[in-house]
Amino acid sequence: MTTAGLFVMIFAIGGMTGLLGWCVYKVMSTPDSTQHLHSPLDIDAGDKSDSHHGSRHDGAK
Amino acid sequence: MSNSPSGERWSTRVGVILAVTGSAVGLGNFLRFPGQAAQNGGGLFMIPYLVAFLIVGIPLAWSEWALGRHGGNRGYNSAPGIFGGVLRRPKGAYVGMLGTVMPVLIYTYYVVVEALCLYYAWHYLTGTLAGFGDDVSAVGDFFVASMGMTEHGAIFTSGQGQFLGFVGICFFINFFLIYRGLSRGIEKFCAIAMPLLVVCALIVLVRVLTLQPLPETPDQTLWAGLGFMWNPAQQDGSIWDTLANPDVWLAATGQIFFSLSVGFGLILTYASYLRKDDDVALSSLTSVSGNGFCEVVLGGMIALPAAYIFLGPMFLSDPQNIGTFSLGFVTLPNVFNQMPAGSFFGFLFFFLLFLAAVTSSLSMLQPSIALLEEGLGITRKPSVAILGFITFAGTFFIVYFSAGLQALDTVDFWMANFFIFIFATVQTLIFGWVLGPKKGYEELAAGAEICVPRGIMFVIRYISPLFLLTVFALWCRRSLPGRWEAIMNPPAGEPPVVLMALGFIVVVLLFFSFVIAGANQRWYQTDKEPS
Numbered sequence: 372m373t374t375a376g377l378f379v380m381i382f383a384i385g386g387m388t389g390l391l392g393w394c395v396y397k398v399m400s401t402p403d404s405t406q407h408l409h410s411p412l413d414i415d416a417g418d419k420s421d422s423h424h425g426s427r428h429d430g431a432k
Numbered sequence: 433m434s435n436s437p438s439g440e441r442w443s444t445r446v447g448v449i450l451a452v453t454g455s456a457v458g459l460g461n462f463l464r465f466p467g468q469a470a471q472n473g474g475g476l477f478m479i480p481y482l483v484a485f486l487i488v489g490i491p492l493a494w495s496e497w498a499l500g501r502h503g504g505n506r507g508y509n510s511a512p513g514i515f516g517g518v519l520r521r522p523k524g525a526y527v528g529m530l531g532t533v534m535p536v537l538i539y540t541y542y543v544v545v546e547a548l549c550l551y552y553a554w555h556y557l558t559g560t561l562a563g564f565g566d567d568v569s570a571v572g573d574f575f576v577a578s579m580g581m582t583e584h585g586a587i588f589t590s591g592q593g594q595f596l597g598f599v600g601i602c603f604f605i606n607f608f609l610i611y612r613g614l615s616r617g618i619e620k621f622c623a624i625a626m627p628l629l630v631v632c633a634l635i636v637l638v639r640v641l642t643l644q645p646l647p648e649t650p651d652q653t654l655w656a657g658l659g660f661m662w663n664p665a666q667q668d669g670s671i672w673d674t675l676a677n678p679d680v681w682l683a684a685t686g687q688i689f690f691s692l693s694v695g696f697g698l699i700l701t702y703a704s705y706l707r708k709d710d711d712v713a714l715s716s717l718t719s720v721s722g723n724g725f726c727e728v729v730l731g732g733m734i735a736l737p738a739a740y741i742f743l744g745p746m747f748l749s750d751p752q753n754i755g756t757f758s759l760g761f762v763t764l765p766n767v768f769n770q771m772p773a774g775s776f777f778g779f780l781f782f783f784l785l786f787l788a789a790v791t792s793s794l795s796m797l798q799p800s801i802a803l804l805e806e807g808l809g810i811t812r813k814p815s816v817a818i819l820g821f822i823t824f825a826g827t828f829f830i831v832y833f834s835a836g837l838q839a840l841d842t843v844d845f846w847m848a849n850f851f852i853f854i855f856a857t858v859q860t861l862i863f864g865w866v867l868g869p870k871k872g873y874e875e876l877a878a879g880a881e882i883c884v885p886r887g888i889m890f891v892i893r894y895i896s897p898l899f900l901l902t903v904f905a906l907w908c909r910r911s912l913p914g915r916w917e918a919i920m921n922p923p924a925g926e927p928p929v930v931l932m933a934l935g936f937i938v939v940v941l942l943f944f945s946f947v948i949a950g951a952n953q954r955w956y957q958t959d960k961e962p963s
Binding site: 373 | 728
């Protein structure tokens, strides 16, 4: 391998590894990156329809 | 509240990044990249590759992620819905039709290649392939027989039932995972498969980097093999002549473009399951760089340096030996067969190719599942069944008309080469010009965890489409005359496979146009305001 080839190889491999490393660091340093994406409001507790009906019923009263 | 009509969502941010990276990482990273680099200037290839990465790869990925999330938050999960919404008219949905048709048709042959990877992994595990030893032609014969390349229907008559069984297994795996849904199927599988893939690749890489030259060819060292891959090689004349060659730029842009899975409509659908404030800038950059890592670091260091040590520079100088299929399924098995513990490393290599292929093929099914659910108002189960029928018919066609891989080659050419350029250009224009520079930038920067340069919209509006159109024009000039000849003059005495493949493509296009017509009715009946 020539010096130019060695330079290209190191530059290409180092560049890609560095970019990926930086991105992974940024993603993992975000506190919720591995946690569930749903916010509490997204969680369906299964009681939504009942309470909805209840309030409509109350309103009718 | 979920933004998706089906209620589908990603469960973690790392999960969506791994799924998109898995969609991008495929055979192209490990087999196509080294061949393209070696044929187009070696180390010099990295200059146009880097330019294409910066002005096509990253801008297209960013625009596709942002456009997908934009559509998803308005209740659309498929390219037709997203395009119709942005263009503010029902006819706009037809502009996005290719974003569901291309992945489905690519899946019909990709699953065969995926099965071939698993088939090779199995035959390394059982010792069949390693048993060929240094008989170079035996591996070639095995490949030809496996794919039934001698005559149409050969795969059904020449005792290749075992390979068909592997195609069936791959079909089952894909549809089982897609049926389980976005987070329980695709995301969970990618969360396991992607790290496993990298571990397998790193083990094979360590093996390659510790290889010793054969006693009879002491000059064929690892160092020389790395030089074959990375030395800047002048084709005709000086370095500048090589860099002035449009074919080198065409190859580099094509590699970036096909490898990143941008312009297929896959990322549109995946990103549509994100929330309005979820980051897309860093996530897409992470998946793009993950794909680049698998390509440059793993793909660039494994295949050709190993092949150089065992087969030599003369063998690799023949472009036929380093094409994607020949490098993967003929050249590399010959390398593993001569390597100490080659059975184990051959198994690992083909297993990692299989994992890369599954994570890609899964992403090809989700866009049409989303459209079927949206368009026909049906649940995931019947959507999966309809898609299963279409893809089964397509794969049967590919597997049956296998002589010279004509059917596979035709569908691949029109879908993964021709239409992808058109769709990617249209998508870039829609993001840059219809959504506009102000709204487009705001969409991209919303929730971003990195600073998005403002100049990106200039690149997306002017440079990327111009670059894509130039490369497309050059590519058409070089590739279309031969294809036109094949359509107009089919070989005498043989079934017109090329015409039949085009007919199949038209049938699938018609089917999805009916689905879009139904989807338009549903979208506008339910008062889904276009954005």
